[in-house]
Amino acid sequence: MDRKIVLITGGSSGIGKSIGNFLHEKGYTVYGTSRNPDNVKDSVFPLVQLDVRDSESIAKAVQEVVTKSGRIDVLINNAGVGITGPLEEIPAEEIKNNFDTNVFGPIAVMKAVLPYMRNQKAGLIINVTSIAGYMGLPYRSVYSASKGALELITEALRMEVKNFGISITNVAPGDFATNIATRRYHAPLIEGSPYEESYGRTLRMMDEHVDSGSNPEKMAQAVYNIIKTDVPNVHYKVGAFMQKFSIVLKRILPDKVYEKLLMNHYKL
Numbered sequence: 001m002d003r004k005i006v007l008i009t010g011g012s013s014g015i016g017k018s019i020g021n022f023l024h025e026k027g028y029t030v031y032g033t034s035r036n037p038d039n040v041k042d043s044v045f046p047l048v049q050l051d052v053r054d055s056e057s058i059a060k061a062v063q064e065v066v067t068k069s070g071r072i073d074v075l076i077n078n079a080g081v082g083i084t085g086p087l088e089e090i091p092a093e094e095i096k097n098n099f100d101t102n103v104f105g106p107i108a109v110m111k112a113v114l115p116y117m118r119n120q121k122a123g124l125i126i127n128v129t130s131i132a133g134y135m136g137l138p139y140r141s142v143y144s145a146s147k148g149a150l151e152l153i154t155e156a157l158r159m160e161v162k163n164f165g166i167s168i169t170n171v172a173p174g175d176f177a178t179n180i181a182t183r184r185y186h187a188p189l190i191e192g193s194p195y196e197e198s199y200g201r202t203l204r205m206m207d208e209h210v211d212s213g214s215n216p217e218k219m220a221q222a223v224y225n226i227i228k229t230d231v232p233n234v235h236y237k238v239g240a241f242m243q244k245f246s247i248v249l250k251r252i253l254p255d256k257v258y259e260k261l262l263m264n265h266y267k268l
């Protein structure tokens with residue numbers, strides 16, 4: 001039985017919970033996190049309090065895991081939130097909150113964990129990004145940008161810490177059926193707004209995609225496979241074929257053709 005110590009941010013729901021359950025069943029020692037662990041009654045692995053926007057809570061959570069288990073072998077930076085809206089109409093504080101959660105949060109957690117991993121001369125960090133981070137998607141500009149930023153942070157950091165025995169990788173999910181759509185910030189549909197009709201239509205499509213998304217267990221299996229890999233890849237994509245293929249299309253098609261495909265898809 002493998003007794004690796006795993007810390008998953010956002011272990012209370014959706015993908016993080018699925019990964020935690022799966023790894024717990026496989027015999028790993030799993031710690032998840034939640035902003036309000038006392039509200040989560042059904043977790044099969046312990047949840048420590050952590051808000052990725054609060055550096056003190058990150059330091060306390062990491063310290064708690066190290067005190068209890070002596071080390072952190074795998075960090076899964078999974079906590080994240082969605083955001084939708086016409087860029088022109090999204091309040092600046094919501095844009096900032098999204099970057100605080102999806103970009104500065106995971107960076108802060110990595111900064112807290114890296115000293116332990118360097119001392120251990122071993123460690124694996126898996127950053128949960130998004131297929132939406134590979135392209136600017138209409139009415140998801142901020143989300144695409146935050147996940148794209150984390151992809152590049154991973155690429156760069158990977159080279160900085162390789163010689164310390166630490167591996168870092170990105171896992172980009174496509175659409176998965178979780179609570180993300182109900183919990184994300186939606187810029188309100190403003191009556192009479194020039195964006196009202198097309199944003200409304202796109203928002204309905206986005207919500208349908210998440211509701212009919214894959215089972216988060218698929219992400220858990222993928223993460224498990226990565227943990228078992230000696231030298232993980234830089235990028236992994238997990239999701240429906242067309243979602244993964246959209247990244248290939250972006251690479252091979254001229255920009256304007258790709259943009260046309262996206263606009264047709266979203267009926268813009």
Ligand SMILES: NC(=O)c1ccc[n+]([C@@H]2O[C@H](COP(=O)([O-])OP(=O)(O)OC[C@H]3O[C@@H](n4cnc5c(N)ncnc54)[C@H](OP(=O)(O)O)[C@@H]3O)[C@@H](O)[C@H]2O)c1
Pocket residue numbers: 009010011012013014015016033034035036050051052053078079080081082101128129130131172173174175176177178179180181183210213
């Ligand atoms: N579902 C999809 O279709 C999809 C697609 C692409 C990428 N993703 C990414 O996958 C990850 C997991 O999403 P999900 O679909 O599982 O969503 P979810 O069901 O809403 O779960 C989000 C998790 O993040 C935690 N979280 C949110 N804000 C936090 C904060 N400020 N500090 C600490 N934890 C916070 C939540 O914990 P508490 O509320 O308990 O604190 C919760 O456990 C996210 O990074 C998301 O962007 C999801």
